[in-house]
Amino acid sequence: MWSISDKGEREFTGGKEDWAAVAHIAENCPGFKPDDEDEMVADEAVSCYNCRYRRWTIKSFVCCK
Amino acid sequence: MKILVSIDDTDTMKMDGVEVRGTGELSGMIKQAIEDQRWGRCEPITRHQLLIHPDIPYTSHNSSMCFEADIEHVFLKPLIDFASDFLARESTPDSDPGLCVAVTDRISRPGRLIAFGYMAKNYVLTKLAAYNLAETLGIHLSEHGGTGQGVIGALAGAGLRLSGNDGRFKGKLKIKAENNMIKAGDICSRVKVDMVKCLEEGIVLQDDDMVILGDHIKPVWLYGKSVLLVQAIDQGVASPACWQTCSKSQLKDF
Numbered sequence: 202m203w204s205i206s207d208k209g210e211r212e213f214t215g216g217k218e219d220w221a222a223v224a225h226i227a228e229n230c231p232g233f234k235p236d237d238e239d240e241m242v243a244d245e246a247v248s249c250y251n252c253r254y255r256r257w258t259i260k261s262f263v264c265c266k
Numbered sequence: 267m268k269i270l271v272s273i274d275d276t277d278t279m280k281m282d283g284v285e286v287r288g289t290g291e292l293s294g295m296i297k298q299a300i301e302d303q304r305w306g307r308c309e310p311i312t313r314h315q316l317l318i319h320p321d322i323p324y325t326s327h328n329s330s331m332c333f334e335a336d337i338e339h340v341f342l343k344p345l346i347d348f349a350s351d352f353l354a355r356e357s358t359p360d361s362d363p364g365l366c367v368a369v370t371d372r373i374s375r376p377g378r379l380i381a382f383g384y385m386a387k388n389y390v391l392t393k394l395a396a397y398n399l400a401e402t403l404g405i406h407l408s409e410h411g412g413t414g415q416g417v418i419g420a421l422a423g424a425g426l427r428l429s430g431n432d433g434r435f436k437g438k439l440k441i442k443a444e445n446n447m448i449k450a451g452d453i454c455s456r457v458k459v460d461m462v463k464c465l466e467e468g469i470v471l472q473d474d475d476m477v478i479l480g481d482h483i484k485p486v487w488l489y490g491k492s493v494l495l496v497q498a499i500d501q502g503v504a505s506p507a508c509w510q511t512c513s514k515s516q517l518k519d520f
């Protein structure tokens with residue numbers, strides 16, 4: 202589910218459209234914090250895709266928490 | 267006169283629990299200040315997605331925010347001074363904020379500004395290119411901390427807003443309607459929406475077409491208009507409405 206980059210960053214391997222997986226991760230993550238409304242893209246309120254600590258990458262996102 | 271005010275790269279990742287204002291919020295505060303000081307009237311803010319690339323030092327999403335304002339000539343300099351000071355003061359210390367203020371009908375070659383905006387969605391651009399273009403076109407472009415890298419996104423945001431065909435509006439619209447159902451024409455008369463249109467096909471809804479409102483009512487900037495995108499409802503569902511507003515995930519690419 203996660204790969205570790207050369208820089209030691211944790212990148213989600215499911216890409217940008219694995220809505221169910223990232224909702225599940227975020228629901229179980231103590232670090233989840235909602236991003237600004239304008240930056241949210243997932244319909245599920247609690248989702249890594251809507252989290253303040255996700256940083257988009259070309260293929261997916263890294264978790265910066 | 268009409269101006270475009272665009273900012274970029276004012277925030278940082280908030281790792282220490284400290285609340286920091288995002289670019290959208292700062293843009294909203296500049297807009298509010300313009301109205302509070304009676305310098306002019308402002309249009310809603312649009313958010314423009316730029317390229318995500320390892321060579322670009324963005325925070326988490328690399329987007330810029332832009333709005334149009336109609337002001338008197340005499341307020342142009344005070345506005346630029348205010349926005350510059352505001353960004354230097356309010357942006358987070360390790361951000362790289364940039365400010366662009368373009369007087370729309372003084373831009374000598376608007377096509378070049380629009381092209382720069384689209385280039386910033388697809389290529390890694392340099393600060394030098396941004397400054398050179400701004401100077402050529404007679405546009406104010408300034409940096410207010412850090413590396414000043416945000417000037418690229420700020421200029422690009424103005425170009426994309428000027429294109430009339432990029433981005434989604436900041437914030438959500440609130441529309442009261444019985445059973446969350448409303449005519450397309452009533453949407454346009456009650457809130458800042460110029461057109462209700464089908465997401466996938468070129469169908470523009472007629473005034474009497476019924477729409478079911480979801481909880482995410484956010485127009486996009488298309489054809490130089492505020493356009494609310496809707497999708498067809500499965501005809502198997504018994505409802506007087508044939509359309510419903512698009513969800514967040516459906517609008518993510520705008």
Ligand code: SF4
Pocket residue numbers: 226227230231232233234248249252253254255263264265266
């Ligand atoms: S992005 Fe990171 S901090 Fe946020 S919910 Fe996902 S795993 Fe947790």
